[in-house]
Every structure is written in C-alpha cells, then in structure tokens.
Amino acid sequence: MRVLITRAVPDAEQFAALCRDQGLTPIISPVMEIDIQSRAVDLSDIDALAFTSANGVRAFVHNSDRRDLLVFAVGPVTGKVAREAGFQHVREAGGDVHRLRDHIVSERTSFSQTLLHVAGMDRAGDLVQLLKHENISARRETLYAANAVSTLSDDVIAQLRADPPVEWATFFSPRTAALFLELAAKAGVSEELKKMRAACLSDAVAARAGSANWHALHVAPDYSATSLLQMILHSNAGSA
Incomplete structure (x- = not known):
C-alpha cells in the first residue's frame, strides 16, 4: 500500500x-521547504518558550544553546522533537494553537517573565495575541520560513x-x-x-x-x- x-x-x-x-x-x-534563519535570539527577559511546530524547535536549536527554559509544545510531535533536542522541561498541549493557549494559561504560575513564541513566517493563529488577551507577557521571534514548492x-x-x-x-x-x-x-x-x-x-x-x-x-x-x-x-x- x-x-x-x-x-x-x-x-x-x-x-x-x-x-x-x-x-x-x-x-x-x-x-514546502524549510528555510531556517541564522541570527542571535534575545532571551534576556525570557523564561519560557512556546513551539507551534517541530521546525520552530529546530530553528531555535540552530540559533541558541539554551536548553534550560520551560517549553510549551503544541502537541506530542513537537514535544518529542524538543526533548530529543535536549530540553528537560517540556509540557505538551492538545495539538492546536487554542489548546496551546489554554495549556499555557493553566500553568501561568510556572514562569514569571515573558514567554517567547518561536515561529515561522506563516502561522495558523496568533498565539502571542491570544496570550496577551489573558494578560500573559509574550512576544514572537520568527526564525524560519516554510516556502511552498x-x-x-x-x-x-x-x-x-x-x-x-x-x-x-x-x-x-x-x-x-x-x-x-x-x-x-x-x-x-x-x-x-x-x-x-x-x-x-x-x-x-x-x-x-x-x-x-x-x-x-x-x-x-x-x-x-x-x-x-x-x-x-x-x-x-x-x-x-
């Protein structure tokens, strides 16, 4: 088959x-073909990361050696890639951006500063805006593009x-x-x-x-x- x-x-x-x-x-x-960008990532105010795809994990790993940050992964596929990359504290949501928002909200006391959403140029939903509506400090770093063939x-x-x-x-x-x-x-x-x-x-x-x-x-x-x-x-x- x-x-x-x-x-x-x-x-x-x-x-x-x-x-x-x-x-x-x-x-x-x-x-699609994934094009990961190379640039420094400012983590001075960051104590949690959010990944809405496995490619977001790969893009972050390409640009930073920090693996001590708390990770919120959109689902089990992304969570698995994050753990394989060396992250020790990985929380998995139910598979879409709204469930990821809900999971982050439910654990908002597990981080105290700003959450960084590592994203691609094309996104299904605006996680940062969804979190801001919940009074959670968040910003986005676009580190890759998924270019259509x-x-x-x-x-x-x-x-x-x-x-x-x-x-x-x-x-x-x-x-x-x-x-x-x-x-x-x-x-x-x-x-x-x-x-x-x-x-x-x-x-x-x-x-x-x-x-x-x-x-x-x-x-x-x-x-x-x-x-x-x-x-x-x-x-x-x-x-x-």
Whole structure:
C-alpha cells in the first residue's frame, strides 16, 4: 500500500520510516521547504518558550544553546522533537494553537517573565495575541520560513495517475493540505484524488483537505504521527 507524504523534510523522512516499518510504501512529496534563519535570539527577559511546530524547535536549536527554559509544545510531535533536542522541561498541549493557549494559561504560575513564541513566517493563529488577551507577557521571534514548492515532481505525478492508484495521501497541517491541492490542480491530477483516501492530523487539516473530492476523508484520533499511521492501518484492514 502506497502512502503519499506531503510534509517537509526531515519530518517526511521520519514518517516514511514509520510507514516502512509497517510494510507500507511511502512516496515523499514535500509541498514546502524549510528555510531556517541564522541570527542571535534575545532571551534576556525570557523564561519560557512556546513551539507551534517541530521546525520552530529546530530553528531555535540552530540559533541558541539554551536548553534550560520551560517549553510549551503544541502537541506530542513537537514535544518529542524538543526533548530529543535536549530540553528537560517540556509540557505538551492538545495539538492546536487554542489548546496551546489554554495549556499555557493553566500553568501561568510556572514562569514569571515573558514567554517567547518561536515561529515561522506563516502561522495558523496568533498565539502571542491570544496570550496577551489573558494578560500573559509574550512576544514572537520568527526564525524560519516554510516556502511552498512550485510543482509536484514528474515521478509523483506519474504515480498519482497510475493504475492502481496511490491509496493514501497524508496531511499534517492545513497549509500542506491547501498547497497540495493547488499543486495537484496545477499538475492536472485533481480527478485522480477521487480514488484516494486522505489522512488528516486534525479537524482543521481535514477542513482544508475536504475541498477536494476524495474517495474518503479520515481524521486521526489524536495529534500524533503514530495515531495517524495506526488509523491508516486500521482503515485499510477494515476495508480489506
């Protein structure tokens, strides 16, 4: 069974490895390329960090050797990357910016100065503004850009047009879903999506992916790559 992976490298490669471990055939087709900026980060008034993506963790690690700060991660995927990077105090929220806000508010006494949101240029929600509405001091540092690719590769287009079709496409963010649909339309393969199932990390992702006419649209039961993969495996077993 073939699984199209649209997330950026290195996350795409890590999910591909999980797919191979389960006997699936991954097709890596990132719709974005991550460009991490290099610059000094002012942490003089900071005693907590917030990451809304694993790429935010990587961008911070690229620019600072501080690992003693309290970390609020948007979900388990980002939290895992933060712990692997050496952070010792990692709190995980429920998978989106509003749940992250709620989690930070619930633990507002665990830090006393300012929280720094390490973000990309394109963001799903304004965490800093949400926190300011709760009278929590916060500011943002934009340390990376997720740049959209211009086309799907010839190999991916050929696989999407193949018979039998690619069984699954996976989406881990609303933006990757939207970008993939744009690229599919540009490549003239939108009709092929009717033969495929879409696996989405959340309802917000599914809302973007749902503008296409998929054979079926599935949402993972929780915000993790493992959960999404298990959903694919169970859905396939149930349809066999």
